[in-house]
Structure formats: C-alpha cells, structure tokens
Amino acid sequence: xxxxxxxxQNPSLGRFISQDQAFLSVGDNNQIKQITGHELQQYxxxxxxxxxxxxxxxxxxxxxDRNGKWIAYLLGExxxxxxxxxxxxxxxxxxxxxxxxxxxxxxxxxxxxxxxxGVYAAGGSIACGNLCPAAASIIDSIGNxxxxxxxxxxxxxxxxxxxxxxxxxxAHQKLDALSQKFGFSANDILSQASKSAQKFVDNANNGNIxxxxxxxxxxxxxxxxxxxxxxxxxxxxxxxxxxxxxxxIVNGRFTPLKQ
Amino acid sequence: xxxxxxxxxxxxxxxxGKWGVPEFEKEYYRYFLEQVPEGSLTLPQxxxxxxxxxxxxxxxxxxxxxxxxxxxxxxxxxxEWLKINAQLFQENEEGWxxxxxxxxxx
Numbered sequence: 001x002x003x004x005x006x007x008x009q010n011p012s013l014g015r016f017i018s019q020d021q022a023f024l025s026v027g028d029n030n031q032i033k034q035i036t037g038h039e040l041q042q043y044x045x046x047x048x049x050x051x052x053x054x055x056x057x058x059x060x061x062x063x064x065d066r067n068g069k070w071i072a073y074l075l076g077e078x079x080x081x082x083x084x085x086x087x088x089x090x091x092x093x094x095x096x097x098x099x100x101x102x103x104x105x106x107x108x109x110x111x112x113x114x115x116x117x118g119v120y121a122a123g124g125s126i127a128c129g130n131l132c133p134a135a136a137s138i139i140d141s142i143g144n145x146x147x148x149x150x151x152x153x154x155x156x157x158x159x160x161x162x163x164x165x166x167x168x169x170x171a172h173q174k175l176d177a178l179s180q181k182f183g184f185s186a187n188d189i190l191s192q193a194s195k196s197a198q199k200f201v202d203n204a205n206n207g208n209i210x211x212x213x214x215x216x217x218x219x220x221x222x223x224x225x226x227x228x229x230x231x232x233x234x235x236x237x238x239x240x241x242x243x244x245x246x247x248x249i250v251n252g253r254f255t256p257l258k259q
Numbered sequence: 260x261x262x263x264x265x266x267x268x269x270x271x272x273x274x275x276g277k278w279g280v281p282e283f284e285k286e287y288y289r290y291f292l293e294q295v296p297e298g299s300l301t302l303p304q305x306x307x308x309x310x311x312x313x314x315x316x317x318x319x320x321x322x323x324x325x326x327x328x329x330x331x332x333x334x335x336x337x338x339e340w341l342k343i344n345a346q347l348f349q350e351n352e353e354g355w356x357x358x359x360x361x362x363x364x365x
Binding site: 238 | 288291293322325
C-alpha cells in the first residue's frame with residue numbers, strides 16, 4: 001500500500017482503496033471549494049470526478065496527487081491541457097493514458113525538458129526520448145496486465161462484474177444499439193462500466209443503480225448502464241448528457257452509492 | 260438557434276400522431292444529445308427535455324412483465340407519459356421542475 005496522506009493507494013489495483021473526500025463532500029459547496037478550489041458545478045462538470053476511487057483522474061502522465069485529497073497538474077493546468085492535446089497525436093502517450101501505469105513507474109516522455117509521470121514511481125521508469133516505438137509494446141503489455149487487475153478490483157468491490165449479470169431483453173437491444181454506434185461490443189461496454197467504481201442511486205426510479213462511463217468517441221454525454229437496486233440484473237442502458245447527470249446530482253436525484 | 264422550439268416541435272410530431280415512437284427516437288434522441296449545446300436551455304428545460312430523451316432508453320415495443328416492473332414503457336405508455344408531462348411543462352416550466360424534484364427530495 002502507498003500512503004498518500006489522506007488515504008491509501010493499492011499499487012496492484014492501480015487506484016485508491018477508499019473514496020476521495022471531495023466526492024464525499026458533494027452537496028456541501030463550501031467543503032468542495034475548500035478541497036478542490038472549485039465551485040460544485042465546476043467540480044461536477046468533469047466526468048472524471050465522478051470516479052472517486054481513481055488515481056489522478058486516470059491520467060498519471062500529467063496529473064499528480066500529493067495528499068490523497070485533490071490533484072495538481074504537473075505543468076500547471078493550462079500546460080497540462082496543451083500537453084494533453086499534444087498527447088492526443090502521440091501513440092505512446094495515448095497508450096499510457098488509456099492504460100494507467102501508476103504502480104509500475106514513472107514515464108518520461110519528450111526530450112529532457114518535459115518530464116511527466118505519476119507520484120507512485122515504484123518500479124523504475126520508461127524513458128522515451130523521441131517517442132520510441134518499442135515503448136508502445138512495453139506499455140501495451142503493462143496496460144493489459146493492469147486492466148485485468150482493475151477488472152478484478154471491480155469484481156472484488158461489487159462482488160460481481162456487469163458482464164456476469166443477466167441483461168433483460170429490452171436492455172440488450174439498447175446495449176446493441178450503443179455497440180453499433182460506438183463500434184464496441186456490449187461486453188466491452190459492460191466491462192468498462194464494471195471498472196467504474198462510482199455508482200449512483202437513482203432516487204427518481206426505484207433506487208436503481210446507475211454507472212456512467214465516458215463515450216468512447218469523445219462525444220458529448222456519458223454512457224449509462226443501470227442495474228436494479230439489488231445489482232443482480234442490467235435493466236437499462238443508454239446515454240445522458242453531462243449536464244443532466246450533473247444537475248441530477250445537485251438536485252438530489254442521483255446520490256452516490258455507499259460501498 | 261431556438262433549441263427549445265426545435266425539441267418541442269419534435270415532441271408534438273409524436274403526440275399528434277405524425278410520427279411513431281421509432282421515428283421520434285431517431286429525430287429527437289441524437290438531436291438532444293449531440294446538437295443542443297450545454298447551457299443553451301434553462302435548468303427546467305434541460306431537465307424536461309433530457310428526461311424525454313432518457314425515457315426513450317426505457318421504452319420498447321413490447322417490454323415483458325419483469326421489464327415493466329423495472330420501469331419500462333411500451334410505445335402507447337411512453338406517448339401517454341409524454342402527453343401529460345409536455346402539457347404540465349408547457350403550462351408552467353418552473354412548477355413542473357419543482358414537482359419533479361420534490362419526488363426525490365422528500
């Protein structure tokens with residue numbers, strides 16, 4: 001376990017073992033502002049903040065967490081955004097971003113001046129002066145390993161994976177429609193939703209449990225997977241706008257599921 | 260662009276019988292999600308038109324009994340739900356929203 005002042009991070013799972021304080025403060029604007037420096041609406045406008053177990057918004061390339069409470073951008077937020085844009089055109093950086101490697105080591109990308117990496121640099125570093133292609137395969141294998149670990153974590157947390165649950169026929173049709181739209185299988189969508197540690201009770205609909213994941217095409221909105229309150233059946237799937245999810249959290253329709 | 264007007268017209272195309280649910284879904288769902296920019300609607304409007312879109316994820320031609328217990332609508336039920344809510348919303352947007360959130364505030 002890595003001690004991060006406010007909570008522990010499990011390097012084999014690649015994430016924290018408890019929820020972050022900012023997320024648990026949703027509903028208390030003052031406390032949110034104290035922890036994050038942001039207003040509640042601004043905090044909720046970033047879907048990555050809905051995953052309260054993740055380490056540095058799953059982006060250890062450009063973000064660090066010094067105290068287990070809130071993140072900091074290694075190069076400042078504006079530079080980090082610029083770096084993120086740069087990384088979008090960079091195969092190695094894309095791979096590293098898609099497959100968090102925080103428990104493996106720091107990644108250094110670029111020629112000297114730009115050094116980015118996670119705080120939990122336990123096992124050495126991958127240096128890549130001019131985006132060496134060989135690093136991609138290394139990161140690929142590391143990423144695959146830790147993806148499987150994250151799957152296990154989700155299983156341990158929820159006692160089951162969404163992929164193992166019964167999907168009611170009408171929900172199956174909706175999942176198939178999402179699959180066709182995004183070019184991912186229904187199982188891929190359920191697998192991604194399983195990995196999302198944060199789930200929300202829908203107080204407007206029988207106490208169903210919603211899990212949202214970002215759209216794989218980067219488009220507006222979030223993919224929603226809904227289970228019944230007992231979490232033993234997938235009963236619906238579809239899309240929501242971030243604005244609707246955010247407002248739903250603020251007005252009390254969606255409340256975080258205490259796990 | 261008057262997004263509220265565009266969304267309302269689509270809703271009335273369904274309610275009036277000009278469109279069926281599948282055609283409405285095709286015209287409304289993606290438009291709301293991908294064409295209406297965040298912040299272009301008021302809170303009650305965003306909530307109402309978002310709910311109309313979200314309910315489509317809970318609508319099927321013939322949901323089975325278990326699915327109905329889970330909250331699924333068939334097509335006539337969805338249209339009926341929409342008729343009632345569209346009328347209430349048109350009469351008083353703020354009132355509709357207050358009533359909507361009262362359900363889970365208490």
